[in-house]
Amino acid sequence: MKNDAHELARLVEAVLQSPKYKHVCPEVVRNIGARELATRRNWKEALKATKNKLHQVGGAYFDAGTRYSQWLDALKRAAQIADHTLLRHICMEIMEHHSSTRERLGILDQFYTRTLAGLPPIHRVLDIACGLNPLAIPWMGLDKDVQYYAYDMYTDLADFLNEFMTAIGVQGRAYACDITHSPPPHQADLAFLLKSLPCLEQLDKSASLRLLEAVQADYLLISFPVRSLGGREKGMVQNYEERFWELMSGKPWPVQRFAFATELAFLVSKPEC
Numbered sequence: 208m209k210n211d212a213h214e215l216a217r218l219v220e221a222v223l224q225s226p227k228y229k230h231v232c233p234e235v236v237r238n239i240g241a242r243e244l245a246t247r248r249n250w251k252e253a254l255k256a257t258k259n260k261l262h263q264v265g266g267a268y269f270d271a272g273t274r275y276s277q278w279l280d281a282l283k284r285a286a287q288i289a290d291h292t293l294l295r296h297i298c299m300e301i302m303e304h305h306s307s308t309r310e311r312l313g314i315l316d317q318f319y320t321r322t323l324a325g326l327p328p329i330h331r332v333l334d335i336a337c338g339l340n341p342l343a344i345p346w347m348g349l350d351k352d353v354q355y356y357a358y359d360m361y362t363d364l365a366d367f368l369n370e371f372m373t374a375i376g377v378q379g380r381a382y383a384c385d386i387t388h389s390p391p392p393h394q395a396d397l398a399f400l401l402k403s404l405p406c407l408e409q410l411d412k413s414a415s416l417r418l419l420e421a422v423q424a425d426y427l428l429i430s431f432p433v434r435s436l437g438g439r440e441k442g443m444v445q446n447y448e449e450r451f452w453e454l455m456s457g458k459p460w461p462v463q464r465f466a467f468a469t470e471l472a473f474l475v476s477k478p479e480c
């Protein structure tokens with residue numbers, strides 16, 4: 208079908224009007240919509256396919272809904288009284304609402320301590336396709352003056368994370384963007400690409416490699432899920448690991464591998480940055 212500017216604008220508007228997708232960054236809707244308009248038989252099919260894709264790469268993970276203002280009230284109260292145990296407890300409760308962070312809760316106490324042990328002090332972090340992972344900042348052992356930059360496709364999530372970081376006294380910023388088209392402009396010591404590559408490859412198979420090459424960070428922590436959202440695990444780890452080594456082929460970047468019960472992680476050193 209013809210992909211003219213008017214049809215695309217109409218499609219973006221229709222997607223953003225639906226309650227489920229109104230907080231998706233327009234750039235993401237435009238990029239997916241343009242591809243679907245180019246390949247589907249008509250506008251209606253392209254609209255449906257765009258919504259399906261948005262669900263697959265974003266909505267499906269927020270399977271327990273969001274209550275941003277309620278969460279912020281609780282976080283601000285705990286931060287004000289400097290109750291760190293309570294703050295961690297609230298962060299854990301919030302992380303339950305995104306399937307990716309929920310799967311990490313059982314290994315949270317070891318995930319960052321094991322993977323980041325031995326790194327020089329971390330002053331600047333990029334969290335790419337972050338979901339609710341910034342809520343794990345209290346477990347990361349980062350420098351107290353760390354600057355934390357987070358990127359995901361939802362505007363309301365970015366607003367929430369900005370208020371969260373202000374509440375807990377972390378400098379940085381969260382952005383809503385299409386990370387497959389706009390790699391982070393910031394330079395950092397460490398970049399998290401946690402469980403995000405398979406997801407981004409559903410939008411564009413070449414996005415992972417482009418992103419790995421474009422990210423300006425000394426270390427990349429890249430991880431993969433060990434089972435699908437539907438609970439299947441047959442052959443998944445092996446496929447993801449093969450894909451990871453394929454992405455690394457020809458790169459002179461040292462790699463450390465970490466296997467956890469619910470996640471497979473690789474710490475990649477990109478010394479030329």
Ligand SMILES: C[S@@+](CC[C@H](N)C(=O)[O-])C[C@H]1O[C@@H](n2cnc3c(N)ncnc32)[C@H](O)[C@@H]1O
Nearest residue numbers: 265307308336337338340359360385386401402
């Ligand atoms: C599998 S989740 C991983 C979340 C987080 N990194 C973690 O491990 O807890 C993938 C995330 O990518 C985000 N996402 C998907 N496509 C994106 C895009 N094109 N640009 C930015 N974020 C995107 C989704 O909203 C979702 O939060």
